[in-house]
Amino acid sequence: MRKMAICAVLAFCFMVGWTTLPQHAQAGLEWRTIKDVDLKTEPLDISMSDDGQLLFILTSGEILVYSVREEKIKNRIPVEKDFDRLTYSPKAKALTISSSAKKALQIILLEYIQEIDITGHPYKGPEDAPVTIAVFTDYQ
Helix, strand or coil, X not given: CXXXXXXXXXXXXXXXXXXXXXXXXXXXXXXXXCCCCCCCCCCCEEEECCCCCEEEEEECCEEEEEECCCCEEEEEEECCCCCCEEEEECCCCEEEEEECCXXXXXXXXXXXXXXXXXXXXXXXCCCCCCCCCCCCCCCC
């Protein structure tokens, strides 16, 4: 009787331990390459925007801003060649670059510009004005 009680306690402890310990399951993983990008220069660090539309690529002397949707480099931000690390802050919409050699840090605030095509619409003022204010008054 005593042996059965010991076996029952051991079996209970084994089952409690087995069910409460984290279980590791083997899961399959599938992947596919969606794009190869030839940068023509060595990437030092990369970071992606919060919406996944822009990829910031730090190279020696500049940050390449790659548009994932358009599959091309849209902008180049010049920086000193000593910078070797890059991070992106989605809340601040800022890039932070750092240099371990110079022990320096730089924060670059990004301001996104939305282009509005007003071709064929009436306008007031010079056609080549640097600022355009569009007023949509014909909508109800």
